[in-house]
Amino acid sequence: MAAIYSLFIINKSGGLIFYKEYGSAGRMDTNDSLRLASLWHSMHAISQQLSPTNGCSGIELLQADTFDLHCFQSLTGTKFFVVCEPGTLHMETLLKVIYELYTDYVLKNPFYEMEMPIRCELFDLNLSQVIQKDRGALLGR
Amino acid sequence: MQFFSGSSAVDISPSPAAPPGTATGLSGNNANMLYIFNRSGVCLLYREWHRPLRTLDASQDQKLMFGLLFSLRSFTAKMDPTSVDKGNLGVPLLPGQGCSFYSFRTNTYKLSFMESPSGIKLILITHPNTSDHQESLKHMYNLYVEYVVKNPLYVPGTPIKSELFNTNLDQYVKTLI
Numbered sequence: 001m002a003a004i005y006s007l008f009i010i011n012k013s014g015g016l017i018f019y020k021e022y023g024s025a026g027r028m029d030t031n032d033s034l035r036l037a038s039l040w041h042s043m044h045a046i047s048q049q050l051s052p053t054n055g056c057s058g059i060e061l062l063q064a065d066t067f068d069l070h071c072f073q074s075l076t077g078t079k080f081f082v083v084c085e086p087g088t089l090h091m092e093t094l095l096k097v098i099y100e101l102y103t104d105y106v107l108k109n110p111f112y113e114m115e116m117p118i119r120c121e122l123f124d125l126n127l128s129q130v131i132q133k134d135r136g137a138l139l140g141r
Numbered sequence: 142m143q144f145f146s147g148s149s150a151v152d153i154s155p156s157p158a159a160p161p162g163t164a165t166g167l168s169g170n171n172a173n174m175l176y177i178f179n180r181s182g183v184c185l186l187y188r189e190w191h192r193p194l195r196t197l198d199a200s201q202d203q204k205l206m207f208g209l210l211f212s213l214r215s216f217t218a219k220m221d222p223t224s225v226d227k228g229n230l231g232v233p234l235l236p237g238q239g240c241s242f243y244s245f246r247t248n249t250y251k252l253s254f255m256e257s258p259s260g261i262k263l264i265l266i267t268h269p270n271t272s273d274h275q276e277s278l279k280h281m282y283n284l285y286v287e288y289v290v291k292n293p294l295y296v297p298g299t300p301i302k303s304e305l306f307n308t309n310l311d312q313y314v315k316t317l318i
Contacts, residue, residue, distance in 0.1 A: 005222035006222065024222030024223070025222060025223050025224060025225050026222075026224060026225045032219065032230065035230050036216065036219060036220060036230070039212060039215075039216050039230070040216065042212070043209060043212055043213060043216065046205060046208070046209045047209065047245070047247055047252075048247070049196060049197075049205065050196075050202070050205060050206060050209065051194070051196075051247065051249050051250055052172035052174060052192045052193060052194055052195075052249070052250055052266060053172055053193045053194050053249045053250065054193070054194055054249070055248070055249060056247050056248060056249040056250070057247065057248050058247055059245050059246070059247050060246055060247055060248060061245065061246045062213075062217075062242055062244075062245040063242060063243055063244045063245065063246075064217045064220075064221070064240050064241065064242040064243065065240050065241060065242075065243065066221055066222065066223045066224075066240050067217075067220070067221065067222055067223070067240070069220070083220060083222060
């Protein structure tokens with residue numbers, strides 16, 4: 001049972017720096033994931049422009065027929081979004097945990113170039129652990 | 142991809158009860174607006190009951206809104222994790238084709254969206270903490286059918302100028318907020 005279908009991390013210019021799939025039906029090739037990430041970046045910005053009140057920080061939750069999309073934008077403009085089953089709880093907390101992992105294992109890595117695709121083993125390892133724990137908690141309920 | 146899976150009868154006399162706890166009133170920072178677009182992007186109706194901030198002029202705002210929805214629909218159709226064969230990104234989608242979104246929420250507003258089989262898009266902007274508005278949108282679509290489509294003097298594809306429609310819409314929205 002995959003509550004989470006996929007995770008994307010976008011840098012502040014809208015380029016995809018990390019993409020992980022956890023069991024969606026169709027495989028998405030690299031080009032498509034890059035396009036979708038940029039599309040999301042633009043739409044996030046447009047939704048801020050369309051806001052009828054001040055202080056809008058963009059889309060936080062998108063609800064569709066077959067999935068929900070939770071998005072978290074850090075203060076530096078890096079966006080983390082996760083595609084999950086409709087009605088999955090605690091995705092905001094999960095996104096914050098992933099953000100912490102990102103700061104610990106990616107940003108503090110002296111060999112990591114800013115805004116480049118993430119290729120850090122420790123980040124992948126810890127991320128899978130967090131996702132597994134999350135899945136286990138959901139199944140346990 | 143569900144069109145009117147509930148009662149599809151044109152039944153406007155019993156309006157759905159406003160969900161408890163969502164009446165936030167018109168004061169303060171709560172925005173309340175409605176857009177209706179047709180298939181080609183013509184804005185048939187734009188009504189605002191409360192809007193604290195206007196960044197763009199009306200026509201640009203409507204074009205931007207339509208563009209956002211068009212792209213979001215392509216996005217969700219391609220992003221759909223349950224369908225095996227997804228079309229190519231950017232291909233114009235027919236109403237009802239592919240997974241469509243029905244709502245998104247930001248920290249300052251919530252946008253609820255509904256598309257009819259004929260391509261009429263209804264967009265309702267409300268306070269971010271309100272609950273789902275699919276029923277309200279269906280009700281508003283029924284009002285549109287009753288007072289606009291059935292009006293023999295209405296030319297399809299042109300902005301709506303029906304007093305009866307506006308009055309009934311206002312009355313209905315008062316029960317929601």
